Amino acid sequence: MVTKGSCMCSQIAYEFSGEPATTALCHCTDCQKWSGAAYTANVVVPRKDFSVTKGTPKTYDAIGDSGKVNKHFFCGNCGSSLYTELEIMPDVACVKSGGLDGGAANHEVKVEFYTKDRLGYAKEVPGADQVTQFGQ
Structure with a gap:
């Protein structure tokens, strides 16, 4: 199975093969700033199963709560958030669900990260694991 996605203007495209390791919402303040919303939704x-197939994303490095680098990849033309590589999670890419094609963004949420930073109006997803922050 191959899942594809792109930015809003289609200058950047990407894909991954197989099933996601997990699906997650992240409520950390970094993700709030990154998304301009209460959280990011991620697969x-x-x-090793993820690749950019068209274009070259721009990057921005932020230091997360962990003290480690969160490398954000985005389209330099339309500004769409694409994916994040976290130094604290070196074997995975956190692909922003909203850019996935063909309804793939409509997935079950299995875990919510950084619930300590959850905004008051954002309610817990029933059945999803709740993780206060990484390492806890």
Whole structure:
């Protein structure tokens, strides 16, 4: 199975093979700034199964709560968030669900990360694991 995605203007395209390792919402303040929303919605996939197939994303490095680098990849033309590679999770890419094609963004949420930073109006997803922050 191959899942494809792209930015809003289609200058950047990517794909991953197989099933995601997990699906997650991240409520950390970094993701709030990154998305301009209460959280990011992600499919977490092995880096070895993920590739950019068109264009070259721009990057921005932020230091996360962990003290480690969160490398954000985005389209330099339309600004779409594409994926994040976290130093704290070196074997996976966190692909932003909204860019997935063919309804693939409509997935079950299995875990919510950084619930300590969850905004008051964002309610817990029933059945999803709740992780206060990485390492806890």
